[in-house]
Amino acid sequence: MNAPDRNEFLEKNNLVPFNLADFYKTGHPSMYPKATTKLVANFTPRSAKYAPVLRELFDDKVVWFGLQGFIQEFLIELFGNEFFRKPKAQAVRKYKRRMDTALGPDAVPVSNLERLHDLGYLPLEIRSLPEGSRVDIKVPPVIFINTHPDFPWVSTYFETVVSCESWKPSTVATIAFEFRKLLTYFANLTGAPLDFVNWQGHDFSMRGMSGVHDAMRCGAGHLLSFTGTDTIPAIDYLEDHYGADADRELVGGSIPASEHSVMALRILLTLQRLERDPAHAALEPKALRRQAELEVVREFVTQGYPQGMVSIVSDTFDFWNVMTVVAKELKADILARKPDALGNAKVVFRPDSGDPVKILTGYTDEELLHSNGVLAVSEAGKYTVKATGESISEAERTGAVQCLWNIYGGTTTAKGYKVLDSHVGLIYGDSITLPRARDIMLRLASKGFASCNVVLGIGSYVYGMNSRDTFGYALKAIYAEVGGEAVDIYKDPATDDGTKKSAKGLLRVEKEGDRFVLYEQQTVGQAEGGALVPVFRDGELLVTQSLAEVRERLQSSWVCPEPGSISWA
Template sequence: MSLKINPLHAIDFYKADHRRQYPVGTEYVYANFTPRSSRLAKMLPDFDDKLVFFGLQGFIQHFLIETWNEGFFQQDKHKVVAAYKRRMDNALGIDAIPVDHIEALHDLGYLPLKIKALPEGSRVNMRVPLLTVVNTLPEFFWLTNYIETVLSAELWKPCTTATIAYEYKRLLTQYALKTGADLAFVPVQAHDFSSRGMSGIYDAAQASAGHLTSFIGTDAILAIDYMEEYYQAADVVGVSVPATEHSVMCMGTEDDELTTFRRLICDLYPSGIVSIVSDTWDFWRVITEFSVALKAEILARTPNAMGLAKLVFRPDSGDPVKIICGDPEAAVASPAYKGAVECLWEIFGGTTTTLGYKVLNERVGLIYGDSITLQRAQAILIGLEAKGFASSNLVFGIGSYTYNYLTRDTFGFAVKATWGQVNGSARELFKDPITDSGIKKSAKGLLRVEQSVAGFELFDQQTAVQEQQGELKTVFENGQFLQQCNLAQIRNRLELALAAATVTT
């Protein structure tokens, strides 16, 4: 997945000459990457203000190692330096940016940086650094904040999508427990549909990998590749099912829609799960007429090796709460008034959980994937509970409406330098704008993070000895990746956090 770019160019222009702007004699620059606030995050009211840390390992391998090696260190020095000089000359003026430091870096042959980080899959309090970075050789002090642009751009999104995914899982687990639904269903109950709406295909792979930290349901094939490539994913990474789209249904024609359903159910997919988009024309006709006409064939479906034989109806437009749970403003006793779940129950029946909530016959189900948010998902779950249905009667399709309506400011991510050394003398750095609300106030000096009862806790203004202690561990140093984790470990950390949150609830 390596992007064929010159990594020297993965900066904002203003970074290019900071090397000369620092005081003469600068030797070390020490910075951190921290989520500062969830003020703009659209979380549920019981959100505990903790973020899931995910994405650093992929960034280190893909960018700091693969891209720097392929795009710089393994390139002809004169060619790659000339390309950098041309870019700077054309934009900032002839010889505006000297290139001797770039030549020296190429001669060195690796990135003289050290990154310390918390374990990926950790849930971290706001205003606590996820990682720190410092140069390891004094002549390359300029590198620390030179990589700020790409570090921020590559990390904020995976952390954000992983956090949102965790919140979906927490919500679904909460309602599974309330209604007695099968907890084993939760990992597939939120299905990632976001790829087509992301900011490019690499963003789709990387951001959708965040979804896979909490769920296995996904249509993002590249996210599975990403997890296998960079997170040693060996178990079940992601799963999906055969499914139609509107073009398939339209090609079969409206007059022959029932035939299309029958062909899909009986000829193409007589066993396992098949998901059929059902609102190309009249969703309520599909739910109340076609399902009756095909009831015998649906019930006669053959289980596959995993014991599954389900037809999943997929509404794809309208108000999801009303369509699933019923519209109180519709004509009394009409399908729209009852809602899709109640209509299917009347036709196919089902079972009840130990807590008395209804579960549709195992041969039928529903998935809704149009503009689902945490708030809409919660409203649907509340509606199902109120009607006496278990939460497991529906799968939620999570798309780009959730996973791409985001910015770096969703959790206030920032890279800030808090310590440096000039001519052998340490300097504690910090910012505290008088015109700001306090969100932008930075930590100060060397940093240490410890685990406490309330979660990870930051201690700033540390000594060099204290900075070596705590939960931030060296994962990258001098071009080498030192400490790897895998997807199973990340998922396990999140499962433990979820179990603790469930007990608390």
């Protein structure tokens, strides 16, 4: 599909290094002044005005992550295998065919690529801040500089693929850290163990991301802040590109868990068998189904997983029956389960529908209808929600955490907040956002429960609902040398609100206190200093960073506010 001679054997296109661009980039090398010998570009998060963050905790910083993996995958492996280590004619053939078929024969010359192939390496230097750094908005965490005067265009040609592969891992890593901030704050407020925060944000996003590669790179960004994940390839990615070793360190983990297909099949199969038993002939269909669900959950906690941890999705039919009847009927069985090697023997119930805030924490009295100054309760024991007129049960009013507490009890933290017995817990992973997570934490605390009573599954509803504009990432040229003359390049559109105004000239980034500060229009000597250090040059990776280093850098970059110091909107 890529040979000019249609009689020639047709091979797959696969990834063609110089095809990883917008078409308009292909014409730019010849558009720069012919005497251009140097070009410098920067990649910058320009704005947080669209960021789905909590303003009480967000401090206008983004987590810089993903460059090392990008360099290894694309600039070293892909360019080596598909360009520099191939014969020159073969290396440029697919590129030329694509340009000819899309833009017209010889509309884009291949002479630049042929000369680059003769050179034998990618004449590009990349300077970066350390990954895991939290970089201030409008400060570039990375710059690109050509290292050979004949190839200035390499600094900006890769804008498209750099942006395409870099904005999202960094964005997801930032949002994950915002979740970690929130959960750390409430752990401190309620006296919950801080170690539990590592597991309290769990990555449920893979199935909703834009492909496996997207999921693994973004899942790796999540794992900078947490260790809970269901995105298996994220662990593989961190081992392949960030020196992680799951045999020697905790990269990421999960627990056995059921899904609706498993529960529905087993419940309905059990139901059919109960229906055939004359002993159950007097039971109504709903009662019979509840009996079937009880038996299935009993099998899970006593036979399938008699020790350690297991998560059971619990809303296949009647979540509140599971919380009030099944959980009570199986109390002895659940408390008798044996711990695993780590001392865990927990059954985690998973609701998966409804309003997560209300499901976990219930309703406040102010949200329910009153009569003569007291809560209005119908003869059927139902309450009425003011906002909707909906009738709810006592269990719904109470919330899942309180339901389990009423059955299993537990302990209290040093700060007086209740923690469920270690044999039971809850995880909710349907449409959890930062505002919803905040509301869950606030309402649990107001009811006297510690934050560690729930784990939050963070899915593609958060990690996938972003774009390059979430933090305004853009790669722009900032400096050139043309015939020995230096030019400070910048853009400042009169029709823009200032977001698109770019940095100007050679730059330097300095770490000053807990901030990164940008200095523009620097001399050549000044631009050699600062926090941006060369990590890639002429086809070689100069600096390697491990997952452990990146995690430590990120997690030590923030000091949690004092408990009670935040006034939540």
